Amino acid sequence: MNLKKAYLVLLIVITQVSFSQEGLPVYSDYLSDNYYLLHPSMAGAANCTKVRLTARQQWFGQEDAPALQTISMNGSLGERSGGGIIVFNDKNGYHSQTGMKLTYAHHLMFSRDNVDLNQLSFGMSAGFVQNNLDESSFYVNNPGFDPVVFGDIQRASYFNVDIGASYNFLDFYVHATVKNALASDRKLYTDSEPVNLRRFILNSGYTFGDPDRIIWEPSFMFQLVTQTQEKTIDLNIKAYKELDFGRLWGGLSYRRSLDGAQYVRGNGVADQKLQYITPIVGLNFNSYMISYTYSHLVGDVKFDAGGFHQITLGLNLFCKREKYHCNCPAIN
DSSP, rough: HHHHHHHHHHHHHHHHHHHHHOOOOSSGGGGOOGGGGGGGGTTTOSSSSEEEEEEEEEESTTTTOOOOEEEEEEEOOOSSSEEEEEEEEEEETTTEEEEEEEEEEEEOOOSSSSSSSSEEEEEEEEEEEEEHHHHHHHHOTOSSSSTTOSSSSSEEEEEEEEEEEEEEEETTTEEEEEESSSSSEOOSSSSEEEEEOOOEEEEEEEEOOOSSSSSSEEEEEEEEETTTTTTEEEEEEEEEEEEETEEEEEEEEEEEEEEEEEEETTTEEEEEEEEEEEEEEEEETTTTEEEEEEEEOOSSSOOOSSOOOEEEEEEOOOOOOOOSSSTTTOOO
């Protein structure tokens, strides 16, 4: 394959992995009992206050490889309200972004009693993101003046909001969220640079099985970035097993982009779409949770044979309510 064309396809694929990311990236960490990272309406929806810490590293051994760290907490505020906070740090080569979100959610319960789950939730997150572009080393290996290169660290901040709704009914759930709902000016590369990477996310799933044996949870997630019309879908399956010392669970996620890039292969033209497979394993013990995910990129054109590693640590606090009579791991 022509190296320039291979490099171009690689850039397109990597861009699809990150969706030209603005704000908190959307990976597979929501499957680690962390739906609040995606959906503000899940703040305080569970019967415990949840604290989650995640660390994600891509392409071990590669300098300036993408890395993400998040810490979040969400819990109930009174009988029918919830709140939360998310702080994140995302770095990718010369680019980095840090941000914080504050969330408020309201929950409407339609159950006949306190142990039936029939809850409609609405939530909104508001926060600031600071983008950094480090150009301080651009002249090290290429001395000389370039009017486009600033030669130092450029910074720009912007404000945005996420809004969403969730419906949890016994063993079924559905979440819908609009991320980056506002159009903002970032002004990192030009004096007037619109940032309008509005993203629609739709999640749904269902649990079934014998609680004394194995509970199964198939689910899917659909994403649409309106400005670029990029679309992806996740197909997931998780299994839960209750043990004497806690709950062991694991699963498999398959993400595929509905868009692709063409490149020359031999005497013909080939097409490649973003695809990666993510196995996940986790354990709940008393009030603690730990999980590990590994994402492997599939395709002929890729930067490195290594995958994306992520560890999630969790703590459940202030569990006040009796558990609902349902197989609903994200709520109970």
